Amino acid sequence: MNYPKPVILISLLLLSSLGAAAQDDAFLALAEDIAKAEMEIQLLEDENEIENLQRIFGFYIDKHQWTQAADLFTDNATLEQGGSGVYAGKARILEYFRQLGAEGPQEGILNDHMQLQPVVHVSPDGTAKGRWHHFSQEAQLDVSHFWGTGIYENEYLKEDGVWKISKLHLYSTMRTPVDDGWQVTALPRSRPGTEFPPDQPPSVDYENYPSVYVVPFHYDNPVTAPYAVDTTVEVMSAPGAQVLASDLDKMEHRLSRLEDANDIERLQTIYGYYLARNQWDELTGIFAADGTIEIAMRGVYRGAASIRRNLNLYGVQDELPGELHNHMQYQPVIHVADDGLTANLRSRAFSMMGSFGNQGRFMGGIYENIFVKRDGQWMMFKDQQINTYFAGTDDGWINLRRSAPPGITESNPPDEPPTMQFEMYPKAFLPPYHYANPVTGRTEVVQ
Amino acid sequence: MFTPRILAALLSLLLLVPACSEEPPSTVTSDGAMDSDASELALLQARLENLQERAQRIRDTRDIKRLQRAYGYYLDEALWDELADLFTNNATVEYARDGLYRGKERIREYLYRLGDNRSGLRAGQLNEHFQLMPVITLSDDGMTARGRWRAVILAGQYQESALWGEGPYENEYVKEDGVWKISKLRWYQTIMVPYKGGWGLNEDVNQGIYVSPEFPPDEPQTDTFGSWPETFLPPFHFDNPVGRYVPADSANAESADEGESQ
Missing domain, CATH: 3.10.450.50 (Nuclear Transport Factor 2; Chain: A,)
Incomplete structure (x- = not known):
């Protein structure tokens, strides 16, 4: 007012x-x-x-x-x-x-x-x-x-x-x-x-x-x-004024973390929109200059130039005639560090993919990503995606036996080997969580 | 910069000036101290106002997400009146390639026609429209906003049809x-294809045309997008929040090996 x-x-x-x-x-x-x-x-x-x-x-x-x-x-x-x-x-x-x-x-x-x-x-x-x-x-x-x-x-x-x-x-x-x-x-x-x-x-x-x-x-x-x-x-x-000023300090801190969580969810979502249409330069741009991308056990690509190079594995920039490459970002669980400089996100990947003329595919997976704030701007620092399955739209999962994720491409190799070995459905794999149970604080896996 | 309540508190004291001035100051020992209290109060007030504005922007973003998600739940159930009430009086809707309809009552009629002029689903109808992937951008004054969303659709009629659908929205809010x-x-239909064979083996079932042949729009389709397997990229209302990557002068591969090895 x-x-x-x-x-x-x-x-x-x-x-x-x-x-x-x-x-x-x-x-x-x-x-x-x-x-x-x-x-x-x-x-x-x-x-x-x-x-x-x-x-x-x-x-x-x-x-x-x-x-x-x-x-x-x-x-x-x-x-x-x-x-x-x-x-x-x-x-x-x-x-x-x-x-x-x-x-x-x-x-x-x-x-x-x-x-x-x-x-x-x-x-x-x-x-x-x-x-x-x-x-x-x-x-x-x-x-x-x-x-x-x-x-x-x-x-x-x-x-x-x-x-x-x-x-x-x-x-x-x-x-x-x-x-x-x-x-x-x-x-x-x-x-x-x-x-x-x-x-x-x-x-x-x-x-x-x-x-x-x-x-x-x-x-x-x-x-x-x-x-x-x-x-x-x-x-x-x-x-007194001092107490009120201190209250405002604490409120501002809490509000900043809320703004951070909002910005991070937004950024992860934008990642999905750029990925959906092979907008590789836009997508590379949301990473920190020293960020990494590690998708589908293809290994770690470190730094903007390498991240951009990694994206060539999924198609030609901006060119998708007759192709669906819809990579959706769901269910984000976001935790911002108290200092507001780093944050972790777990979210779900669900993709509708394929070229017209061949059976389309669904892909399910998990992201465990890290974000950093530099000069007041949130950026993606680590993008790691662990696939759960690739399944044909008509074949589904009942007879799906291929459990090996795509892995390393020799013609466009990573800077570093994969940080995590995993197999997809029908094998069992639990992608590690960045957080503990919010009620009990439990982190260990109960068998 | 003062909230109405504080201003009212201050102004109402005008009426009490005689009473107040007769009371000896109990906690304040000099006019100087009172001046400093007053400026302190103004400072705290200004800080509070800044926090209130920032909190309001988060609340606005959340309210808009709830609004669009409520839209989705009503659409699932073909609750057209509830849906139409979510629009401003002079709102516009444009679904797929059906053209543009202007005004809440035209929107209501359009929605009813989508649903065979009845409220609620037909027996045996499935109409799931998940509202996903919000990117909400508030204007500086916080009175308008834009939002990109994606709908994933499971639709059909038992024993007659089953469809997978998907497409992004670029909407505006007031x-x-x-x-x-x-x-x-504005909803862009990326695909609407039969369940059997999906998007790999089927073209779009209706080329994005729903009711416009029988119920002509107020304005024709506002863009030139076609239908699957034609592909397109609906424009974004937002700029890249960090900034588009600009390759260095040298070839990408040259700078690719700067990373530390494990």
């Missing part, structure tokens, strides 16, 4: 010519405005933490990390997936996960569960709700393979400053075997099991596609009935 | 009375 300078000057004159009571009132009003602004920063941090939490959950589920996933729930949380009924309490949730398969990544199993399109609303009382899109690629070698979609309507609770999932409800929308697709075959939603019955029956009666069911929204229309929260904080007595 | 709305929606 801008006021004309004379008004401000008069106000200041009045203030200095009035008594201490007037100054106290002005400081109290300022303290309340600062407290309100701090609450608003808190809510933005909460949104980031909740989005990280749900995305971290998804990455654990991908790899059957049931213990890690169950630890993201509150003690009294509930879980309900499809039509399987409600499991109540963290211990039961872990039991539920364990009857889905052995703990840890399994050879011959693909279990990618994408967590997409978050609409999260946080309340100042430490609760939150979130709607997400679910998109799954599930396979068992030589047995089955499926596409699935669904909607999560979840709830979250902040306990001792840590966000946890208090209610997870995945409504399944569509499930079909890859061989048939959703024109031919629509599988019904799951039913409560008899060997491991739920604690409560399904809370909602609905059927999967081809039936039509609108999953209830936890929010109203954002334009005609926008979500609003009261962030007013009552301050009983005004702290 | 903040009206504190609420973000879509003022321009």
